[in-house]
Amino acid sequence: MLGQxxxxxxxxxxxxxxxxxxxxxxxxxxxxxxxxxxxxxxxxTEEMVRCSHCGVFLPRSAAYPRDGAYFCSPEHxxxxxx
Numbered sequence: 001m002l003g004q005x006x007x008x009x010x011x012x013x014x015x016x017x018x019x020x021x022x023x024x025x026x027x028x029x030x031x032x033x034x035x036x037x038x039x040x041x042x043x044x045t046e047e048m049v050r051c052s053h054c055g056v057f058l059p060r061s062a063a064y065p066r067d068g069a070y071f072c073s074p075e076h077x078x079x080x081x082x
Contacts, residue, residue, distance in 0.1 A: 053079055 047060045052069040053076035063070040064077040071077035 051076055053077075 048057045049060050049063050049070040050057050051063070051072035053071055056072050058070075058072050060070070063072065064074055065071075066077050066080075
């Protein structure tokens with residue numbers, strides 16, 4: 001009985017370790033990301049802006065500016081403020 005309990009505990013620990021390694025690998029393989037590039041890892045934060053058309057928040061570097069306003073897509077920039 002003790003051997004079965006230890007086997008179950010060992011399987012659970014192996015599963016947790018494999019899952020952790022897989023998540024780290026997936027995070028490091030994301031395109032456009034370098035190690036230490038995630039939130040809280042580099043200490044760098046980016047200003048968030050709000051789309052003047054639909055109100056969604058997005059990083060300033062991903063926004064489409066026009067006349068002092070920011071938009072989340074070229075289509076919303078074309079539609080302008082409503």
